Amino acid sequence: MPALALVLLDSIIKVAGGVAIGWWLKDAASKGKSGGSGGGGGSKKSKQSAARRAGAAAAAGGIGSTAPVPRPKEELKMVLCVNMSLKMGTGKVGAQCAHAAVGVLWSHYNSHNTAIRQWEMYGQPKIALKVSDESEMAALEAKAAAAGIPTYIVHDAGRTQIAAGSQTVLAIGPAPKSQLDGVTGHLKLL
Secondary structure (H helix, E strand, O other), X not given: OHHHHHHHHHHHHHHHHHHHHHHHHHHHHHHHXXXXXXXXXXXXXXXXXXXXHHHHHXXXXXXXXXXXXXXXXXXXXXXXXXXXXXXXXXXXXXXXHHHHHHHHHHHHOOOOHXXXXXXXXXXXXXXXXXXXXXXXXXXHHHHHHHOOOOEEEEEOOOOOOOOOOOEEEEEEEEEEHHHHHHHHOOOOEO
C-alpha cells in the first residue's frame, strides 16, 4: 500500500507541475503578444504601449488605410543637419531637431508617402550631423532637392536663445541610405 500511495502522490505532483508550467507558459506568451508585462487584461503600461503601436501603425498606413507597407529594398533614414554657428544649447538642439523631423514629414507626406510610411514602419532611423553655417545648409538643401529627396529647414521663432528667423536645423529624408550618403556623407556626427 505505501508503494501505491507513493506512485499516486508522484503522479499527482507531476500533473500539477505540468498544469502550473502550462499556465505559466500561456501567461508568458500572452505578455509577449501584448508587448508589456502584467497579468490578466494587461497592465496600464502594456495597454498604453499597445495603443501607441496601434496608433503608429494607423498613422503609417494613412487614415483608413489597411494596405500593408512593403519592406524597402534599402534602409531608409533621415538626416538632421544642425547649424553649429548658432551655439545652441543641448535642449535647444533637441527641440529644433524634433521640429525638423516633424516638419519634413508634414511637408512631404503626400509627395513621398510610400517612403515615409516605410521609414515609419521599419525603424525611423535618424542621424544628427554638424553643419558649419546657413550657407552650407543651403547648399545641402539644393543638392538634396536636386536628387528628389525631401527637405525642410527650421526657422526659429526667436523666443529663447537665438534670433528670430535663424535657420537652426535642416532635415533631409527619409530616403535610402546610399542616396543620403551622396549628399551628407562628408559631414561629421553631432
